Amino acid sequence: MITGQNFIGKSPASTGSKNLTSYNPASGEAFKEVFVEATEKEVNEAVDLAVKAFKAYRKKSSTERANFLRAIAKNIMDLDHVLVERAMAETALPEGRIQGERGRTCNQLNAFADIIEEGSWVNARIDTAIPDRQPIPKPDLRKMEMPIGPIAVFGASNFPLAFSTAGGDTASALAAGNPVIVKGHESHLGTNELVSRAILKAAEETGMPDGVFSMVNGGISVGQQLVKDERIKAVGFTGSFRGGRALMDSAAARKNPIPVYAEMGSTNPVIAFPEKLTQEAAVLAQTLASSVTLGVGQFCTSPGLLLAIKSDALDAFKAELATALSSTPKGVMLNESIGKSYERTGNEVRNHQTVTSSSEKIEAGAAATVSVSGADFMANPELHHEVFGPFIIVVECADQSELPQVVDALDGQLTGSILATDSDLVNYEEVINSLREKVGRIIYNGMPTGVEVCPAMHHGGPYPSSSNGRYTSVGYDAITRFTRPVAFQSWPNSVLPEELKDSNPKGISRLINGELTNKAIE
Known part of the structure; x- marks a missing residue:
């Protein structure tokens, strides 16, 4: 009750x-x-x-x-x-x-x-x-x-x-x-x-x-x-x-x-590199659309930015992405306040003088995508903020030299994703390294939505995505x-916490005189 x-x-x-x-x-x-x-x-x-x-x-x-x-x-x-x-x-x-x-x-x-x-x-x-x-x-x-x-x-x-x-x-x-x-x-x-x-x-x-x-x-x-x-x-x-x-x-x-x-919050940028985009534009667009709209875009890891170099393949990708998003049924957002915030922030981006959009208006729960040039994206920090909902900005970089500049202009993020072939990994190594410095988790040929609970997971990133990356x-x-380290100096063994006693009654792994072991101290 x-x-x-x-x-x-x-x-x-x-x-x-x-x-x-x-x-x-x-x-x-x-x-x-x-x-x-x-x-x-x-x-x-x-x-x-x-x-x-x-x-x-x-x-x-x-x-x-x-x-x-x-x-x-x-x-x-x-x-x-x-x-x-x-x-x-x-x-x-x-x-x-x-x-x-x-x-x-x-x-x-x-x-x-x-x-x-x-x-x-x-x-x-x-x-x-x-x-x-x-x-x-x-x-x-x-x-x-x-x-x-x-x-x-x-x-x-x-x-x-x-x-x-x-x-x-x-x-x-x-x-x-x-x-x-x-x-x-x-x-x-x-x-x-x-x-x-x-x-x-x-x-x-x-x-x-x-x-x-x-x-x-x-x-x-x-x-x-x-x-x-x-x-x-x-x-x-x-x-x-x-x-x-x-x-x-x-x-x-x-x-x-x-x-x-x-x-x-985080915009969770996805970088689509040229060779990968040329080979799989349609498939990548559908995959990205599914991630953008998952949970009506209300995941902290929802992708809100797509970075790529201007090309025919990118044009095909954008068209496929717009079609996939527009065909996704409008969802119900978590509460009225979030719905209104999505409409307000989404329309602020859509109506920005540097942005191109095929949508007439951003409505609560409706998926949308807009485009902006790399130069305009860098010149307008207000476009860098998260739009919480099923919304993604495609940033079209003029050439290979502009892409790393756009990455360097990003704020700290929870995640960053790389869509690449083996050749792309070699040709864009420095861009990938730059993205790594901006994120807490970097993903290869996958989408950021979905957070595995396991020892190797890191869900936090450089400020402002989280307060302490x-x-x-x-x-x-x-x-x-929710802990702090405490050092005990010269204490009698009998009153030490079990984890620090010579006999190691819990049998845990401990670093003893530089050696990791679960043995007792003789």
């Missing part, structure tokens, strides 16, 4: 006077539930409880935390059609997409459970003492990653499950040993509550401290209060550049600044965003 309440730890709370409403984006109809915005007092109480919970939760063994994560995954699956139908109704996403996203969410939780139970993720490093070293003795030093404290997580509009309440940010923060306070996204409040209840049920089932998880509803003021609270130690965010930048600025202005791990929000390394 959905009640519209906040959860301050395990306790429901709804004392506020401001309400939020969840809407079906396909019909425009409001859901019957009234969701109560958290008050300043309730947000403060959630942080109070998280601080207390941290003292107990950080002492939980990795096995206990792993059991908690697995219980969350089980409880989410147990919601079955209730969760799927609500998420579909609040996002207009199809059943298969929601079921797949639910599976990914649970797989992430189970993967982090496996990671922390195995234990090597703490990156333990040990340099044993050399008491008789000259001219001064060498002390015993041992270092590992440790949790940092309460984490604020902001749900994403375009992923109601995998990047929201129990998504990658929450899963990795909990795995590392940190309590989490989620600010639910206003577009899928009912989905958020259902998942929040699943998490709280898991916390009770596995004996986790009250306050290990809280959920608050609200808008900008609630989010800002969380970020500005000196007891919050880091933030996870997926959304717009404007929203992410506002959180970054608030976090930086604190007495004690904290990191905001924000994924803030060194970190990923997808994959196993996501856990290190």
Whole structure:
């Protein structure tokens, strides 16, 4: 049952006077539930409880935390059609997409459970003492990653499950040993509550401290209060550049600044090189159109730029792409605000004096493509911004010398894709190297949509695509965003964390005096 309440730890709370409403984006109809915005007092109480919970939760063994994560995954699956139908109704996403996203969410939780139970993720490093070293003795030093404290997580509009309440940010923060306070996204409040209840049920089932998880509803003021609270130690965010930048600025202005791990959008450029384009123009156009329109273009990795050198093959490609996009049925966007933003930003680009377009008007959910010369693209930075939706700009470079200049003019991106033959790879090596410097993931003869959850994945890129390109929000390394290294010098072995003890009771891989081994120290 959905009640519209906040959860301050395990306790429901709804004392506020401001309400939020969840809407079906396909019909425009409001859901019957009234969701109560958290008050300043309730947000403060959630942080109070998280601080207390941290003292107990950080002492939980990795096995206990792993059991908690697995219980969350089980409880989410147990919601079955209730969760799927609500998420579909609040996002207009199809059943298969929601079921797949639910599976990914649970797989992430189970993967982090496996990671922390195995234990090597703490990156333990040990340099044993050399008491008789000259001219001064060498002390015993041992270092590992440790949790940092309460984490604020902001749900994403375009992923109601995998990047929201129990998504990658929450899963990795909990795995590392940190309590989490989620600010639910206003577009899928009912989905958020259902998942929040699943998490709280898991916390009770596995004996986790009250306050290990809280959920608050609200808008900008609630989010800002969380970020500005000196007891919050880091933030996870997926959304717009404007929203992410506002959180970054608030976090930086604190007495004690904290990191905001924000994924803030990307145009995900695709470069089609001459020989590849000549050989496969029609096929590439159809493939790109499918990627542009996937999920009505509402993926953070949706391709928004196509770079190529002007040629007959490019003209054929553009015609095929325009036909493929125009024949794609208009989709329903995630919410009214996103639809209006797509129309506004898309038409601003379409109406730009340097842009050529076959579309009379950009409408919410309708796919479109426009063209601009390489010189005009470089001269007009306003054309470089993401248009969130099924929209792509084709940048026509005058010649081989202009293409690398256009690549150099790009902002930081989550992904970059290369469509090339073996000869293209040789002939355009420097262009490819330049693109690599702009992205977090570079793709060969493929599209950027689709993000595999695995150890080698990196989902983050140079600013402004994300706030810190060194970190990923997808994959196993996501856990290190919510930890910090602590070095123990000359400590008695008996009181060291298990991961740093001589006997290595967990049998993890450790770097000991420069050698990676899972052996004990004799």
